Amino acid sequence: MSSTVEAYPPLRVKDRVLMGPGPSPVHPRVLEAMSLPLYGHLDPEFVKLMDETQNRLRQVFRTGNKLTIAVSGTGSAGMEAVVVNLIEPGDKMLVCVNGVFGERMCDVAERARAEVVRIDRPYGEAFTPEEVEKAIKAHKPAVVGIVHAETSTGVWQPVEEIARIAHENGALIAIDTVTSLAGVPVEIDGWDIDAVYSGTQKCLSCPPGLAPVSFGDRAMAKLRARKTKVQSWYLDLTMIEKYWGSDRFYHHTAPISMNYALYEALGLVLDEGLEARHARHMLNHKALAAGIEALGMRYFTQEGFRLPQLNCVVIPDGVEDMPVRKRLLEEWGIEVGGGLGPVKGKAWRIGLMGHGSCPENVRLVLAALETCLRDLGAVKSSGEAVAAADAVYGSA
């Protein structure tokens, strides 16, 4: 018998527990949807699936907006789609920057030739409505951009009051819900948000590759009144809406399998119910936070503004970032995120997103962290972290 080595053997992957800033663990039903044979992008059956996806997206965004679609790119493409469609060269855009994604929004807006005005908060802190109001009154922007859930710091930014202030001053408001959608309440109509984008790979527990986007009436009016073409052909919503609308006018070939996955993931979200899903995220966060406290660690993020799905915790003094994360990955298969930008090396980002927000993951990461830190002499506890989490579950 001869033995041969296959040059291109089928891909196999190692087990991972995804507890970083995304991608999050994907539900088996969504993975199954990804493996279904493809329809053409103009097939009547696929068109029905797109209609139902829009219907589901509207429910999850809590909006009646007609233009509610999935842009064919990841969350950052969603950000760019919102900015380049809303902004015409010379438009003033006020961007609130308290993390990497606020920074990114400035960069995207500058490339769209907006006149960008930025206000800054230290990483880890939230903006107050008063300081945003002051900047709006001083600069009279056409659009205000703010991140609802700052993935780089775990800040949960209230936006309802800021939306009201923006409108009182004649500005539109665009928000980033990449990490918030389906993890904490997002109320597009209730908060009167003009434009929003998100990503699939966080609390929707879908693979990365699509960016849900929704435009309200004011944003649509600004889009329709444009004097210049949207600078990105690929992200031009005036054309994309004709493909998602009743015309089904060919624009680009939709990523079929990714749309299957989003359809399925949204079904799972709605099946659970948004309120139940938010409560689940909050409970697992509280259990994790109790364990983190039992380990003597503290949150990087300002108290009262912590996202339950993204726990940004300070790395204890004397502990190095990479060796711990490497050990978590290699011994436990756990992925935890490092800090981004100025937070690099200073904090870990522990994600409890979507399908990954569960007691098993909370206990696993606490036990693993305790072991790593104990071996480094950074904590003395033995079992207390998991016990503290369990106490939260016991009293829930």
Next chain:
Amino acid sequence: MSSTVEAYPPLRVKDRVLMGPGPSPVHPRVLEAMSLPLYGHLDPEFVKLMDETQNRLRQVFRTGNKLTIAVSGTGSAGMEAVVVNLIEPGDKMLVCVNGVFGERMCDVAERARAEVVRIDRPYGEAFTPEEVEKAIKAHKPAVVGIVHAETSTGVWQPVEEIARIAHENGALIAIDTVTSLAGVPVEIDGWDIDAVYSGTQKCLSCPPGLAPVSFGDRAMAKLRARKTKVQSWYLDLTMIEKYWGSDRFYHHTAPISMNYALYEALGLVLDEGLEARHARHMLNHKALAAGIEALGMRYFTQEGFRLPQLNCVVIPDGVEDMPVRKRLLEEWGIEVGGGLGPVKGKAWRIGLMGHGSCPENVRLVLAALETCLRDLGAVKSSGEAVAAADAVYGSA
């Protein structure tokens, strides 16, 4: 016993034989790869997979270009990535237009604020090197853009001679290989092409969602010498190359599952071998063409310039486009493409791409077309189309 209706049952799909202009049928091994659990986008195992994907892409593009990557969007995002990275405002770009995708390239280039000069050929015809040379000498463009495989008309455009002429006149050349790659020869280094993009959902037989892109030395030099930022943040190759390069600098979250699929699809292409794959596409095309001729139908595309993987055939006089395609889809599950732009209603586009380029599909579509056309009184043949195809296979 109570019966309940599940509000969000798992997605199920109907069988389709994808014989349109793409997406093409996806190999079961690629579908399986899509359903694997996810790595994080900075996981060392995913990084290895990206390295190997680049290695495989270079083999399929037949290039040593370092910047050979998969852009996180569909083929049109690949077009936009090439244009916005190569073009600075005011740069002159000559675009050769003989179909919808040449038109699109003009639109994308104008939005990038290129000074666009276009030359036109009727849809269905190829450009001669002489006419392109005349335009290059007259206009002295910085970049020449041309479509190697015009998906809207099935034109197979020779580009090697045009690349030589462009370089002699100080211009770069960018080509669209969305439909050609892995179906007919593409020789990026052999033809001295500066920039190229493709799509995954044609002859690579992967789902849509990624755009392979490669930049050669001249294109890299132009990119590095830019005085202005690339207008698209999402498609900025100066940043994306740092994620794909040894830095692994975070840019955006890569579509993990789509990258699994591309990795697997490229493995299948290389396992078959490029020459064998091209020969397979050509043989099935010849068999189909014999059947089309037996039906008394003719090609829309100029003789001598017909892509084997995209057969654009004229709809017989008195036959309506939609009813026939509807019947093909509903009775046989066959998707055939309609005409695009000015060809709408005048031609069908029959794809024999990648995994879908096989005798079974050739016979199936010929039998189905013969039945439809016979029932409409447009042909009298009965079995001759399949017999003509079989004769080609018999003599191969």
